[in-house]
Amino acid sequence: MxxxxxxxELEKWKKNRSDKSLIVTGARQVGKTYIVREFGKTYRSxxxxxxxxxxxxxxxxKGNLSVDxxxxxxxxxxxxxxxxxxxxxxxxDEVQECPEAITALKFLAMDKRIDTIASGSALGMAYNRVSSxxxxxxxxxxxxxxxxxxxLWAMGVEADIILNVKKHLENLTPVEEVIHNKFMxxxxxxxxxxxxxxxxxxxxxxxxYVSAHELQKRIYRDYLADIARFANPSEKIKAEKCYRSIPSxxxxxxxxxxxxxxxxxxxxxxxxxSIDWLESSHMAVIVKNVGFVExxxxxxxxxxxxxxxxxxxxxxxxxxxxxxMQAVLADHADENSGHIVLKTAKGGLYEAxxxxxxxxxxxxxxxxxxxxxxxxxLEFLIEGKDGVVxxxxxxxxxxxxxxxxxxxxxxxxxxxxxxDQNIGVDGKKITLPLYMAMxx
Numbered sequence: 001m002x003x004x005x006x007x008x009e010l011e012k013w014k015k016n017r018s019d020k021s022l023i024v025t026g027a028r029q030v031g032k033t034y035i036v037r038e039f040g041k042t043y044r045s046x047x048x049x050x051x052x053x054x055x056x057x058x059x060x061x062k063g064n065l066s067v068d069x070x071x072x073x074x075x076x077x078x079x080x081x082x083x084x085x086x087x088x089x090x091x092x093d094e095v096q097e098c099p100e101a102i103t104a105l106k107f108l109a110m111d112k113r114i115d116t117i118a119s120g121s122a123l124g125m126a127y128n129r130v131s132s133x134x135x136x137x138x139x140x141x142x143x144x145x146x147x148x149x150x151x152l153w154a155m156g157v158e159a160d161i162i163l164n165v166k167k168h169l170e171n172l173t174p175v176e177e178v179i180h181n182k183f184m185x186x187x188x189x190x191x192x193x194x195x196x197x198x199x200x201x202x203x204x205x206x207x208x209y210v211s212a213h214e215l216q217k218r219i220y221r222d223y224l225a226d227i228a229r230f231a232n233p234s235e236k237i238k239a240e241k242c243y244r245s246i247p248s249x250x251x252x253x254x255x256x257x258x259x260x261x262x263x264x265x266x267x268x269x270x271x272x273x274s275i276d277w278l279e280s281s282h283m284a285v286i287v288k289n290v291g292f293v294e295x296x297x298x299x300x301x302x303x304x305x306x307x308x309x310x311x312x313x314x315x316x317x318x319x320x321x322x323x324x325m326q327a328v329l330a331d332h333a334d335e336n337s338g339h340i341v342l343k344t345a346k347g348g349l350y351e352a353x354x355x356x357x358x359x360x361x362x363x364x365x366x367x368x369x370x371x372x373x374x375x376x377x378l379e380f381l382i383e384g385k386d387g388v389v390x391x392x393x394x395x396x397x398x399x400x401x402x403x404x405x406x407x408x409x410x411x412x413x414x415x416x417x418x419x420d421q422n423i424g425v426d427g428k429k430i431t432l433p434l435y436m437a438m439x440x
Contacts, residue, residue: 284309
């Protein structure tokens with residue numbers, strides 16, 4: 001079993017007994033069904049209804065939605081199903097295929113006899129199809145592919161070792177060189193493999209990057225198929241074009257999303273709704289430009305100026321040929337070394353890596369800074385208890401000039417430079433290894 005943080009979120013939901021059903025959403029193949037099934041083992045009775053595999057089960061939720069009627073319908077449809085009051089988990093999988101079941105979540109939550117989890121692809125959660133959405137009676141859990149820390153667990157790195165490295169961040173002391181180098185090696189592996197559970201299981205079993213690469217390409221094709229299946233008719237082709245263009249956007253010197261790369265003479269007016277759809281489906285991460293660094297950043301957003309990354313770094317790498325995967329694995333801090341394609345794409349790929357790590361950590365509103373003249377640029381700005389915190393990403397060891405200038409502002413208390421370097425402190429600038437992005 002792959003150890004997932006989502007499992008602990010499910011345990012908290014069960015312990016709190018908040019009298020609400022839970023909706024678990026996420027893109028294809030991030031492990032939603034698997035983790036709920038594992039969680040179901042903590043109950044004496046576990047009942048699973050999959051509306052995609054057995055569409056006839058939707059009939060249970062037609063008409064009368066009283067809980068007694070629903071449970072009777074389940075017992076008649078699933079002969080081995082047993083309902084134990086207070087110790088039963090009902091799992092409604094692929095619930096986007098049965099809008100009436102989403103409506104029923106309210107009544108199941110109010111009844112309190114059983115716990116209910118609904119799960120489905122974020123691409124297909126068309127809430128406007130639901131006659132009465134259960135507002136106030138559901139909690140939400142967004143699932144993504146494995147993050148870097150979960151990847152370390154999957155690779156067999158013990159929790160005490162990870163905790164030891166984290167303490168170096170807390171104390172701002174350099175990590176022992178042998179450990180630092182090993183964590184950078186793991187980071188490069190994560191960069192090429194990403195966090196899709198099936199890919200990692202395949203790799204851990206075979207230790208074969210080629211097999212993992214082929215599986216990634218299949219999942220990428222499945223994602224494109226899901227766009228065709230779930231997107232509104234007016235968005236299908238546009239959303240696919242935008243998603244396909246992400247690797248090309250990252251190959252440019254300026255990683256701003258350019259609609260002309262998607263389509264000759266393309267415009268934001270034509271494609272921005274498709275990009276919003278990709279973000280809401282958990283397939284992509286949008287990072288918005290601000291022209292002025294001041295809290296709150298939302299007030300300084302520049303419309304139509306964004307950067308776009310795939311929600312899992314592995315689904316960017318797999319769009320290139322296998323030689324790029326080899327080049328990333330062999331990469332080191334010298335920016336003048338490596339595969340010719342890596343030289344071109346290196347900065348964009350490391351940006352995409354940090355976007356992956358930060359978004360999976362839970363940052364919902366990421367921003368970047370680029371002034372109008374294009375003479376100052378910073379990859380990420382995050383907001384927290386310390387106000388705005390600038391984050392510069394360096395694929396090598398170049399100086400962080402924009403970060404240095406921003407740190408002269410009195411309202412910027414600190415900033416991070418993420419690079420293939422060990423921990424160092426210079427005034428308000430904190431240099432961290434790239435892998436420590438998972439803790440900032």
